[in-house]
Amino acid sequence: MSTITNQPAKMGSYSEDDVLFLLKDLSNIELEDSTINRELRVQSGQHYSESLPIEYQPPKEYVNLFWHTITEYKRKVALCVGIVAEQVYQAKGNKAILVSLARAGTPVGILIKRYIKLRYGVALPHYSVSIIRDRGIDENALHYILSKHPEGKVQFVDGWTGKGAISIELTKACNHYEKNYQIKLDDTLAVIADPGHCTTLFGTREDFLIPSACLNSTVSGLVSRTVLNEQYIGKNDFHGAKYYRELLSSDVSNDYIDLIAGEYSAIMQEAENIASQKKQKNIRNEFLGMQDVKQIQAEFGIENTNYIKPGVGETTRVLLRRVPWKILMRDPSSPSVKHILMLAEEKGVEVAAYPEMNYLCMGLIKSVKGTSK
Structure with missing residues (x-):
């Protein structure tokens, strides 16, 4: 293992008490391109991680819907975080190191850290690192974490699962890390929602709206x-990211954390009970969501299948930063899809009823190969 020279980046609007970003700050580099140009390049073979989409800045009506959604779902999100946090602490105790997969995993990692601090009085270390489909996890970041916590037990964290691409990528990356460095890491991914049945460590397997999926960097x-x-x-750098300081006036990241964490005292007992019950169950990760995707x-x-994004969180991402072709809906009347209907209308994307699937919705990406910019 090489000598560690990288240090956590002083980036982002979260407190360093909540998370340390093991990322290289690329804020001064122009990496964004229009959605259609970027989609053309990605579908023509360029890897999606080599550039960035332009950050979507939503209209006032959408932001209002975001706040309404938080009010509606904050207790449910808090309970699901609590269930996951209880399982993590029961399994790994104060040796746990929370390692969020940037960026959707970052607020979830902070919420788990906050829960365990309130519930058990233990401040677990929490880092945010990069994992990229088909390219693996940032091994330089893992080297850094393990050099700081040689006796620690890594717990990877993400927001939700779609069809399981990141879960598969994580397992592959952990196997690769063990082969190269003889260090075995637990590849179990902790998530709030696992509608794809891709992990055994989750708050719920219901496909519901996690409010942090509604926005991009501002949450x-x-x-x-x-x-x-x-x-x-x-080759010795951490993977990179940008810090969008210019969006500070729109940032709701810490407000979101505080609102969800404000529900913890009311759900702790229920979370502990559900987590304890889960120990008695034979929970498996069967990747059931891929059946829907293949159909x-x-x-x-x-x-x-990369053009098919299942679940509320992934469908939202399709509308925020890809070129959507069509949105399939199991139940358009669900409160979890109000923001998706609003985005689809704004972007002129067809929404079609599709009741025969496990997910609430799916986003289908448009094939743009062969079109001109």
Whole structure:
């Protein structure tokens, strides 16, 4: 293992008591491109991690809906966080090191850290690191964490699961790390919601709206998606990201954390009871969501499953930063999809009823290969 020279980046609007970002600050580099240009390049073979989408800034009506959604779901999110946090602490105790997968995992990692601090009086270390589909996890970040906590037990954290691509990537990355460095890491991913049945450590398997999925950086500490572009990231660097300081006036990251954490005292006993009950159950990760994905791929003639994004969180991402073709809805009357209907109308995207699926909705990405910019 090489000598550690990297240090956590002084970036983002979260307190360093909540999270340390093991990322290289690329804030001064122009990495964004229009959605259509970026989609063309990605579908023509460029890896999505080499550039960034332009951050969508929603209209006032959408932001109002975000706050309404938080009010409606804050207790449910808090309970699901509590259930996960109880399981993590029961399994790993004060040796646990929370390692969030940037960026959707970051607010969830903070919420788990806050819960365990309130419930058990233990301040667990919490880092945010990059993992990228088809390119693996940031091993330099893992080296840093393990050098700081040689006796610690890593617990990876994300927001939710879709069809399981990141869960699979994480397992592959942990196997690779063990082979190269003879260090075995627990590849179990802790999430709030696991509608795809991709992990055994979750708050719920219901496909519901986690409010932090509604927005981009303004609910994730003003940090961009992570970047792995050899032009800017050397072999000894952490993966990169940008800090969008210019969006500070729109930032709700800490308000969101405080609102959810404010519910903890009311749900702790229930969370502990549910977590204890889960110990008695034979919970498996069967990746059931891929059955829906394969069926829709065949029915709609979609060439690549990467163009199919299942679940509320992933469908939201399609509308915020990809070129959407169509949105499939199991139940358009669900309060969890109000923001999706609003975004689809704003962007002129067709919404089609599709009652026969496990997820509440799916976002289908438009094939743009062969079109001009």
